[in-house]
Amino acid sequence: MTMTIGSTPAPNANVLTDKPSKTQVDYQSFLRLLVAEMKNQDPTNPMDSTQYVAQLASFSQVEQSVQINTKLDQLLQASSLSQAGALIGRTVASADGTLSGKVAEVRIMSDGIVAVLDNGESVVMGPGVVIKPGEA
CATH class of the missing domain: 1.10.287 (Helix Hairpins)
Incomplete structure (x- = not known):
């Protein structure tokens, strides 16, 4: 089980760097x-x-x-x-119900959290997504 962070930052995210912002x-x-x-300044009017x-x-x-x-x-x-x-290890189903499976890894992308299922499919976590406890 791995968790990776996508290379694309969120549009409003402040990226922390050593270089000061302009x-x-x-x-x-x-x-x-x-x-x-x-x-x-004017010496007559400091x-x-x-x-x-x-x-x-x-x-x-x-x-x-x-x-x-x-x-x-x-x-x-x-x-x-x-x-x-x-989310890792839990079972998720997409909002439209077409994708379902156990979460193998998670990616944080600019459009939100993306769960990669054990079958290789990706589900963008958002409204309507169903999350269930992982199967034992």
Whole structure:
């Protein structure tokens, strides 16, 4: 019994890599922007310290939101893997009733979880699919 993950990520999935996203701003980028802003400000009208604090607080909130979203994505991925693993050995029947069999392996693809039956057929897990305990 094997469980494989398909190579095609979900359309909305965030792929975790070491390379930062072009739209994601990190602390270093923020500090460079802040220093550039301070260098280029009008000396007769310097930046108000309350504006600086407000910008820093806003950036902190955005950074926390990004971290929370990353953790939620990881949690959802772990949940999907757990659900997929629980299908192995069970008997499934397709929504239209044309395919039925014992699940030999599971694949996680962009369109959802795909159960590969012991006869080689594939069933996309979705509404209407019947899952029964495996036969002893």
